[in-house]
Amino acid sequence: MTLALGCIADDYTGASDLANTLTRAGLRTVQTIGIPADDLALPEVDAVVVSLKSRSIEAGLAVSRSRAAEKWLRGRGASHVLFKICSTFDSTDAGNIGPVMDALRADCGEANVLVTPAFPETGRTVYQGNLFVGAVPLNESPLKDHPLNPMRDSNLVRVLARQSKTQIGLVDLATVTRGVEAVRERLAELAGEGIGAAIIDAVFDRDLETIGRVAAEHRLSVGASGIGLGLARALVSTGKVKSAVASSEAGAAVGGPAACLAGSCSQATLKQIASAEKIMPVLHLDPDRILTGADEAQRALDWARPRLAEGPVLIASSSTPDQVAALQARHGRDAAGHAIEQTMADIAEGLVKAGVRRLVVAGGETSGAVVDRLRIPGFLVGVEIAAGVPVLRAVGVEGDMLLALKSGNFGGPEFFSDALGLMR
Numbered sequence: 001m002t003l004a005l006g007c008i009a010d011d012y013t014g015a016s017d018l019a020n021t022l023t024r025a026g027l028r029t030v031q032t033i034g035i036p037a038d039d040l041a042l043p044e045v046d047a048v049v050v051s052l053k054s055r056s057i058e059a060g061l062a063v064s065r066s067r068a069a070e071k072w073l074r075g076r077g078a079s080h081v082l083f084k085i086c087s088t089f090d091s092t093d094a095g096n097i098g099p100v101m102d103a104l105r106a107d108c109g110e111a112n113v114l115v116t117p118a119f120p121e122t123g124r125t126v127y128q129g130n131l132f133v134g135a136v137p138l139n140e141s142p143l144k145d146h147p148l149n150p151m152r153d154s155n156l157v158r159v160l161a162r163q164s165k166t167q168i169g170l171v172d173l174a175t176v177t178r179g180v181e182a183v184r185e186r187l188a189e190l191a192g193e194g195i196g197a198a199i200i201d202a203v204f205d206r207d208l209e210t211i212g213r214v215a216a217e218h219r220l221s222v223g224a225s226g227i228g229l230g231l232a233r234a235l236v237s238t239g240k241v242k243s244a245v246a247s248s249e250a251g252a253a254v255g256g257p258a259a260c261l262a263g264s265c266s267q268a269t270l271k272q273i274a275s276a277e278k279i280m281p282v283l284h285l286d287p288d289r290i291l292t293g294a295d296e297a298q299r300a301l302d303w304a305r306p307r308l309a310e311g312p313v314l315i316a317s318s319s320t321p322d323q324v325a326a327l328q329a330r331h332g333r334d335a336a337g338h339a340i341e342q343t344m345a346d347i348a349e350g351l352v353k354a355g356v357r358r359l360v361v362a363g364g365e366t367s368g369a370v371v372d373r374l375r376i377p378g379f380l381v382g383v384e385i386a387a388g389v390p391v392l393r394a395v396g397v398e399g400d401m402l403l404a405l406k407s408g409n410f411g412g413p414e415f416f417s418d419a420l421g422l423m424r
């Protein structure tokens with residue numbers, strides 16, 4: 001297998017978002033969980049998205065895992081590697097976007113890396129280096145209250161400069177609008193000033209196509225699904241990849257009981273849970289009990305098992321920003337996040353033992369904990385449920401299983417019923 005594009009995603013939902021975008025743009029794509037074992041049977045593909053759970057771990061670990069993934073991808077022929085980050089640039093001043101970018105850049109000897117989290121289809125646009133989430137700057141969006149990476153500065157040149165050893169420049173929208181040659185010239189100018197990475201503005205998909213064409217001439221880029229779209233379109237339009245029609249095999253029906261798990265506390269997920277209450281039984285976990293050692297997973301499984309034969313159920317830990325802040329003040333941010341993720345993983349394991357073959361998970365960290373516990377090594381990409389969220393078919397596991405891993409902020413209010421409607 002010779003890869004046209006190698007991708008490293010810093011969380012599992014982000015990886016499936018990117019795999020979805022690449023598939024829809026005509027690249028045969030698989031999502032792997034970590035670096036695949038040699039004996040994992042992978043189909044012939046144009047792109048591999050290696051999913052890591054490296055967004056919120058210690059920066060040194062994120063660097064070493066990302067470098068190992070890059071080495072694996074380059075070893076399979078990928079001349080370009082995209083480091084997939086969140087479209088809301090989720091990170092802290094300690095990293096991990098800057099440190100990983102610096103390390104991958106040094107490894108591949110890239111003079112200048114293009115960086116953009118723009119993903120216009122989901123309302124993420126970048127102008128003058130400032131990230132907008134819908135109509136508001138990042139620091140005024142619900143991301144300011146994210147449980148793990150509160151985003152309080154919308155100027156990404158500043159944000160990335162605080163994390164990276166490289167000097168950070170800007171390629172503005174006026175330059176992008178002038179086209180590929182203008183972007184190339186601007187990058188050469190920045191490289192001449194010793195600037196090693198640049199935030200590049202993008203508001204429309206056509207901007208991402210320009211960016212993709214320039215990025216494809218380099219060895220490394222950093223961004224969300226939007227730059228993935230640009231790169232995929234560049235690979236198809238230059239004939240490096242023959243555009244493929246998405247295979248229907250990935251979404252074939254599996255039947256059996258279905259369940260949803262929500263660990264995301266985003267506003268979008270809170271609304272989706274409220275809508276789900278109208279059509280399926282919903283159990284709200286008690287996060288305080290989880291942190292004080294009570295067996296909430298057992299309580300949830302005792303509640304779910306007798307209901308599964310009747311239809312899907314939803315189990316949620318999600319709380320409002322005030323409740324999240326209060327819980328974190330009592331128990332610490334990392335301890336709270338970790339304990340709740342592990343409880344979600346316990347519940348997922350118990351549900352699968354009880355026969356669940358269709359599982360929807362909301363939240364990137366939550367999905368990471370669940371997929372790791374279920375020991376799923378990879379996914380084929382099926383139909384799109386909502387922008388950035390495909391149906392996934394597990395590969396390398398016994399029996400058939402469909403999952404949907406929803407990024408916290410993605411999907412409309414009816415997401416859970418939309419997903420279950422497509423996961424037969």
Ligand SMILES: Nc1ncnc2c1ncn2[C@@H]1O[C@H](COP(=O)(O)OP(=O)(O)OP(=O)(O)O)[C@@H](O)[C@H]1O
Nearest residue numbers: 147263264317319337340341363364365366407408
């Ligand atoms: N009630 C709660 N109080 C505090 N923390 C919680 C609560 N429920 C879940 N969490 C933690 O909050 C974090 C949510 O992160 P997660 O990545 O799953 O969702 P998200 O950030 O909304 O999604 P994404 O990363 O896809 O945007 C997890 O660590 C989870 O365990």
Ligand SMILES: O=C(O)[C@@H](O)C(=O)CO
Nearest residue numbers: 014017086087224364407
């Ligand atoms: O880019 C996004 O917003 C998502 O794919 C994601 O990474 C959320 O975890």
